[in-house]
Amino acid sequence: MIMTAEGTLMEPTVERSDVAGPADGRLVSVIVPVVERADDLMALYRAFAGELDRRGEEHEFLFVFDGGFAAPPELVALSHERDAVRLFSFARPFGETAALRLGIERSRGDVVVTLPAYFQVQAEGIGPLLDALHAGADLVVANRSPRVDSWLNRFQSGVFQRMLGGVTERRFHDIACGVRVIRRPVAEALPLYGDLHRFIPALALREGYRVDEVAVPQHPNDARTRVYGPATYLRRLLDVAAFFFLAKFTEKPLRFFGLVGSICFVLGALTGLVLLADRLAGQGIANRPLLLLAVLLIALGVQLMGLGLVGEIIVHLRSPHRRAYRVRERV
Known part of the structure; x- marks a missing residue:
């Protein structure tokens, strides 16, 4: 050897x-x-x-x-x-x-x-x-x-x-x-x-x-x-x-990225609604950090959901070449 x-x-x-x-x-x-x-x-x-x-x-x-x-x-x-x-x-x-x-x-x-x-x-x-x-x-x-x-x-x-x-x-x-x-x-x-x-x-x-x-x-x-x-x-x-x-x-990436992305998007949207209510009440929001946070959360949510969709496409394209099951025996 x-x-x-x-x-x-x-x-x-x-x-x-x-x-x-x-x-x-x-x-x-x-x-x-x-x-x-x-x-x-x-x-x-x-x-x-x-x-x-x-x-x-x-x-x-x-x-x-x-x-x-x-x-x-x-x-x-x-x-x-x-x-x-x-x-x-x-x-x-x-x-x-x-x-x-x-x-x-x-x-x-x-x-x-x-x-x-x-x-x-x-x-x-x-x-x-x-x-x-x-x-x-x-x-x-x-x-x-x-x-x-x-x-x-x-x-x-x-x-x-x-x-x-x-x-x-x-x-x-x-x-x-x-x-x-x-x-x-x-x-x-x-x-x-x-x-x-x-x-x-x-x-x-x-x-x-x-x-x-x-x-x-x-x-x-x-x-x-x-x-x-x-x-x-x-x-x-x-x-x-x-x-x-x-x-x-691994087989369902949209479930993970879609869930996290949805949470970020909803939090951003709720923050935006709060700011909208303040603006309608006559308060200024241009210099408030919450405005930037709302925009970032909404953008992050959209990106994560898009990443999950890309993952689903990749899984779909490779699925014909990979079995998602295993047969133990034929009875």
Whole structure:
């Protein structure tokens, strides 16, 4: 195996042998995006590969290194010895979502496992996840239980789950866990870009796939307290807001822009009526700030409604090329 540098995600330069072919039966493809932090990758590989070997699962591991991360020499040597271990390296930081996309594109198995580059759950927990998938689920996400980390970690996770619970059709217990088992067609169908990797189970649920959660023991290495800067929490909030818009209004943009635009227009019109009444009563309104506010609200309302109409036209034009439904089975 050769460490390959990816200039861009859409135009990667790889050896022909790295291009994914058709799914191979029960082959399990484990994708490890090395982003932000990483434990001993060799220890991680031995633990999870050993558990898959114990279960008799044929497997391959794909390590995707974001810009700034270098593969350890032991892992490079292992990739030269075993075709089932492949390494990829981005030319610059592209993020976890891009790493997962590349891993899915280059994997060969009909089962895709996403695994953080650090011990988040015990290795023996991979078995129950695979069993749940084979029992009929389309995607299975690990629920770290019991939690062994600090109360602050659990509090932050709980706030995120509750925020997302108001957006999704159901409330997840641990959607932030990066250990997931996914059927290949589901993994290929998910729209992954930006930071949407955090919402993979919710995205699958939105598309009509069956998503299960399985309790898996948390690894002690995942217990350290995590404190982030204000910018990180703000980005998480914006991510939830973006997902809310994508989940609710992607197919009907006029409902969002039309609603907000109508509110602005009505507020502007009411303000204008108040000013008109004052003017009829003999008061001057030329120098009043409310006049400017009324004009701005009316103009903003018209623009937002127009933007919603443009969005509806775009959805209409692309609708012949995209199915808005998914058939689970023919009875």
